[in-house]
Amino acid sequence: xxxxxxxxxxxxxxxxxxxxxxxxxxxxxxxxxxxxxxxxxxxxxxxxxxxxxxxxxxxxxxxxxxxxxxxxxxxxxxxxxxxxxxxxxxxxxxxxxxxxxxxxxxxxxxxxxxxxxxxxxxxxxxxxxxxxxxxxxxxxxxxxxxxxxxxxxxxxxxxxxxxxxxxxxxxxxxxxxxxxxxxxxxxxxxxxxxxxxxxxxxxxxxxxxxxxxxxxxxxxxxxxxxxxxxxxxxxxxxxxxxxxxxxxxxxxxxxxxxxxxxxxxxxxxxxxxxxxxxxxxxxxxxxxxxxxxxxxxxxxxxxxxxxxxxxxxxxxxxxxxxxxxxxxxxxxxxxxxxxxxxxxxxxxxxxxxx
Ligand SMILES: [Zn+2]
Numbered sequence: 433x434x435x436x437x438x439x440x441x442x443x444x445x446x447x448x449x450x451x452x453x454x455x456x457x458x459x460x461x462x463x464x465x466x467x468x469x470x471x472x473x474x475x476x477x478x479x480x481x482x483x484x485x486x487x488x489x490x491x492x493x494x495x496x497x498x499x500x501x502x503x504x505x506x507x508x509x510x511x512x513x514x515x516x517x518x519x520x521x522x523x524x525x526x527x528x529x530x531x532x533x534x535x536x537x538x539x540x541x542x543x544x545x546x547x548x549x550x551x552x553x554x555x556x557x558x559x560x561x562x563x564x565x566x567x568x569x570x571x572x573x574x575x576x577x578x579x580x581x582x583x584x585x586x587x588x589x590x591x592x593x594x595x596x597x598x599x600x601x602x603x604x605x606x607x608x609x610x611x612x613x614x615x616x617x618x619x620x621x622x623x624x625x626x627x628x629x630x631x632x633x634x635x636x637x638x639x640x641x642x643x644x645x646x647x648x649x650x651x652x653x654x655x656x657x658x659x660x661x662x663x664x665x666x667x668x669x670x671x672x673x674x675x676x677x678x679x680x681x682x683x684x685x686x687x688x689x690x691x692x693x694x695x696x697x698x699x700x701x702x703x704x705x706x707x708x709x710x711x712x713x714x715x716x717x718x719x720x721x722x723x724x725x726x727x728x729x730x731x732x733x734x735x736x737x738x739x740x741x742x743x744x745x746x747x748x749x750x751x752x753x754x755x756x757x758x759x760x761x762x763x764x765x766x767x768x769x770x771x772x773x774x775x776x777x778x779x780x781x782x783x784x785x786x
Pocket of ligand 1 (some may be wrong): 547598
C-alpha cells in the first residue's frame with residue numbers, strides 16, 4: 433500500500449516537473465499560419481519547433497490538436513487595433529486626423545479609433561470567444577498602436593485621433609477646456625498648447641487596451657501568458673514616433689504583459705541584421721529587475737527585397753541574444769518558398785538548448 437502511494441507521489445511529481453520544464457524551455461516558434469508547414473509534409477518536432485503563434489483567423493480545432501500532439505505550445509495572435517473589416521460598417525470608429533477628416537489607410541494598414549466603445553466590445557467578445565473555444569498557452573496582442581505604418585523604411589505617421597469622443601475624453605482626463613469650434617481648430621490648439629499631455633493621454637489609452645485584454649485573459653485562463661508584438665524602433669527613431677505617433681512606451685508595456693515580442697524586422701526597417709542584437713542590448717538596459725519574458729520575432733520574409741537564408745540565420749542568432757528566452761520567425765510562407773530557410777531554422781532550433 434505504501435509502495436503504491438510512493439509511486440503515485442513520484443508520478444505526480446514527475447508530471448509537475450515535466451510541465452514546469454516545458455514552461456522554462458527556450459521557445460522556438462513559427463508565426464503566421466503554421467498549419468501550412470504540416471500540410472507540406474513537415475512535423476514540428478523534427479524541425480525543433482516547440483511553439484506556434486497562430487493568427488486568430490487561421491486557428492482551427494484540427495490544427496490545434498495536431499500542434500499539441502507534437503508537443504507545441506499554442507499561442508494566438510490577436511489583431512487588437514486593426515480596424516479593417518470593422519470601420520467600413522462602423523464609421524464612428526474611423527480614426528480622425530487633425531483636419532477633421534477620416535484618416536487614409538497607412539499603406540496596407542488601417543487602424544481604428546481606440547476609444548470607440550463598440551469596437552472595444554467587439555474585440556472583447558472575440559477574445560472571449562477564442563478563449564472559450566481553445567485552451568491556449570497565451571494570447572499575443574498584435575497591431576498594438578495608434579493608426580500608422582511602421583513596417584517599412586518610409587513610415588506613414590498620421591496625427592490621430594481627433595474625433596469628438598477622443599478630444600472630449602482628453603479634455604476631461606486633463607481637466608482642460610479646449611477652445612475652437614471645429615475639429616481642425618481644436619486639434620491645432622492641442623498640438624500647439626498641450627502636446628505632451630496629449631501624447632501621454634494617448635499612451636494611457638493604449639496601455640488600457642493591454643490591461644483590459646489581460647484582465648479577460650486572466651479571468652478565462654489564468655495560466656495563459658499575455659504577450660505583445662510591438663514596433664522595435666528606438667525611442668529617438670523617426671522623431672520620437674514610437675511614443676508620439678504609435679503611442680508606445682516600452683517600460684510601461686513591459687509592466688503590463690508576461691512576454692514582450694519586439695518585431696525585429698531588420699529588412700523592413702532598412703537596418704543591418706546586427707541591429708537586432710543592438711536592440712536586445714538596449715532592451716536589457718532599460719528594463720528593471722521585475723521584467724517580462726522576451727521572445728523577439730525576426731524576419732525571414734522576402735518583402736521588401738530578399739532575405740537570404742544566411743541572413744535569416746544571422747537574424748535568429750541576433751534575436752536570441754540576452755534577454756531573450758525564446759524566438760520566433762515571420763513567417764511560414766517564407767519557409768515554404770525557400771526550403772533552405774527551413775533548413776537554417778531547423779539547424780538553429782535543434783542546436784538551441786534545451
Ligand atoms: Zn477617436
